[in-house]
Amino acid sequence: MHSLLKRQIRKYLPNDLESNPEMDKFLEAIEKSYENYDDKFSMLHRASTISSDELFDANKKLQKEAEQQKNILNSLENAIRSLTDNLNEEQLFGQNIQDEFNAEHLAGYISNLASQFSQMTVEKDKLLISLENQNESLNNYAQMVSHDLKSPIRNINALMSWIIQDEKDKFSDTSKENCSLISQNLSKMDKLISGILSHATLGETEEFKVSFNLKDSLKDIERTIYVPDNIIFEYPKELPQMVFEKSRLEQLFMNLFTNAITATENVKKGIIKIGYEPDEVYWKFSVSDNGKGIAVKHQKGIFEMFKKLETTNNATGIGLAIVKKIAVLYEGDVWLESEENVGTTFFITLKKNS
Template sequence: SIRGKVEEITGYTKEEISSCNPSWGQIIHPDEFLWLRPKMDGARAGSLNISENEYRIVRKDGEVAWVHELVQIVCEGPGHSAKVEGVLYDITFRKRTEAALKDSESRYRELAGLLPLIAFELDLEGRVTFYNQKGLEVFGYSPEDLRRGLTIFDVIVNDDPDELEGGFRLALKGVCPDYELLMKRKDGSAFPTIIKTAPIIRDGHPSGLRGIIVDISERKEMEEALRESERFYRTIIEDQTDLICRFRPDGVITFANDAYYRYFGKTREELIGQTFMPLIPEEDQEMVRQKFSSLSRDSPLTSYEHRVVLPGGLVRWQRWTDRAIFDDSGELVEFQSVGQDITEKKKLDDELRRAHKRLMDIIGFLPDATFVVDEDRRVIAWNRAIEDMTGVRKEEIIGEGDYAYAEPFYGSKKPMLVDLIFSDDEDTASHYDRVIKTGKDIFGEVFAPTLYGGRGSHLWAVASPLFDDEGRVVGAIESIRDVTERKRAEKMLQRAHHELEARVAERTRELEAKNAEMERFVYTVSHDLRSPLVTIQGFLGFLKEDVRDRDVEKIDADIEMISDAVKNMDYLLQDTLRLSRIGRVANPPEAVPFGEIVRGALGLVSEMARSKGVEISTAEGWPILHVDRLRIREVLVNLIENGIRYSAGRPRPLVEVGWRKDDEETVFFVRDNGIGIDPGQQEKVFELFYKADPEGEGTGAGLAIVKRIIEVHGGRIWVESEEGEGSTFCFTLPVVD
């Protein structure tokens, strides 16, 4: 009989299982059945009385579940069959939990293996049960060493084993402070570490420790280096010749170096804990206090100069740089100050001021317009000549920066030649007609459009750097001269020179074009005239043989071929002569409506069009041209005949004569709906004696003659065509406004 939750576990009803539909063997997962079958057979044979198994089954809904089975074989005596009694538990949840735990453990081990730190695990006796790869590498142990029984106490350097044991027990209880320990490798070498641990809890109880070990050798070295650095810099400060001190906001000195004591002739005991204000003359003290009060967390630095009174009453000058020091809350806690004696510099500054005044007097009387800028490019000198040139008085511009000196010259603030002393800027140089560098000096030529009330002037300028005693650029000077008259003379000379060069170049181009055209003409004529000559020469040989053989029929044929070749040569020579005459004055150009020329051409081609069955259409409103009427009529006749020739035989053959406006240009055209021209052949159609069809009519000179006539009139001609789509010959001619 079946009792309990068998239906809940398997999905099958008690009736289905009791009737063995399906059998229990069919419910067992096929993979499990392979090892369970022998045990089941043994039970039936009586070799097993009690059996306990865990295996998978396939539920009625197809889902796989795990079960725990406890069965026994019961025999009621001879003549009775054995019965199976047992209990079945659903352990699917437990199995899934175990699998998840194994997966989690595996991921933990994989992650630990990737850590750049040493990761480890210990059992309750302190034996190392796991080291990640980093731990094995650092300590020098192998997995075999761990299996032989390595403990955490074997790798810690400590003379007190009780202390180690006590710390280990505390860690198991969850009292896990960070320990700084000296640890040793397998080879005996020691290194400092920090060890962090946490107890491993299983079933609510600690089963060991898990943790990481951080090698702090580098940190220890850095700490020692920092201590050494502090000793080093303290020594430097003490040995400085600059005066260095620290003082509270009330001015009481808290630190001073030896140079400070020596300078004021006082001991440490006399200065530390005392304010420094009595050392400063009373008239300078308020300025110093204002400097201190101006400092803030955002602006903690200031520099200033003041006098001091030394023992004996000697007054000297000092320059101080102070830094305000604030705590984390933003409260001012102290000042740090570095000072130098600048008494000699002050004397030198006075001498420099006197020398500067003398220099300004010299610059003021220079005949060329001159100005000087300092290293910040502020004007510090502006002489009388530049006042006269620009109309700007010295008092208006001294001290001005931001390229203010350029405004009188260009109407706007922008770099000038003097700025190239400070930075080699290509954009600035490009504003000048030319820039020449010679040593440290820079020469330039430019047109200043706003000088002299907007009349403008051509200027020649030179800029030079000004150096201090150390060779550092501290300013620059620029002198400017008006060269307008010289430029005007140069331009007149250049214009005459350019005109002469242009005429020579134009004549040279014309001659080169003529020569090139002549070369092409001679080559083409010699090539195409040679063809009938070869024919004549060949058939003269045949004629001699046929005369000798007295073959009258062949003699007549030979003579006919020679005659055709002579006629062909005559046509070629006539076309060549026509082409050579184009360009000579045949008929003087005249103003003529293009419509009249079109009508004249149609009268010459109408019979050909009628015989070929080709329709000709023309546009209206023709413009007036200034051309040789007969030459242009020849152009139209040639183009229309071509259109008739190549459109004949097409459905509804048509030739159109028209015109259009392309932007500002008037374009005339002759269009047909014939066979069209391959794009690769369109440039060749205008070559002398070129024929698309070698067996076709004519010599192939027609379009070359047309092109020559159009070009002689100052126009151009081209073809627009697609193979099989017809052709449009376009050309331009001079139109009378």
């Protein structure tokens, strides 16, 4: 025992006890009680420190989890508000959307929304099946009508040519001219029906992608169609080797080429220029001509069915509509820039992996 502590204890003892030999045992007992006090105090201090650290860490963890739960609730609240806005409803399931949300309300909303969307999915599937059936019926109808119309038109045209050949010496010049007009209009009707059928069935049949050189395909198209002597085609030095649905791409360029030829056939030196811009996502092309151009007032509806700028025997008003449909089919677009008496440029984008 510390000497100062022992002196203090003896100081307050009565005289008869101070010299009592039993007091030594008493002081010894006190001294033993203080032997491991420092160790116990140190252990207690260490234990309280560890408990405090654990409590601090646990509190931080709880705060983090509470923040996460709060963020989840906010996200759910925003999602439900967005859904209610899209549904154009002020109230949803009897709860005003301006009220404060809590977990119970959110759970109820989600449950009800899941039920609604499940029902909407069932209805959507029914509509898709109905739409597929209607599309199939329309395609069958278009093909049937095309066959039923084209056959008599071709028969009439053949009969007219036979009559003209057999009776040409008996016909007056006016009658011969009228017969020629009839034949031209029958040919125009045949082309119109073919164009309508092509537009209606575009994308319905699956076509396999093949590898081909675009420049070779475009030159084949140039050799296939009628190109007046006053018109030349200009190609860039490099055009890509493509993996694509070849016949649809050729149909797109053929329609653009014939459109450009029509625009430049009366120009002294018509030039049709093909452009290509490399891109990671899209095939990007352009077809330019130095023809008569398109007035601004006609540009807006140029890609609509039966929209044409002039009533020529060969024009059906379907070519550019097919170009537009092909571009949309491949998640791309087509647009134009044009100035009267200067020329027109059509820009086309087609997604590579569509």
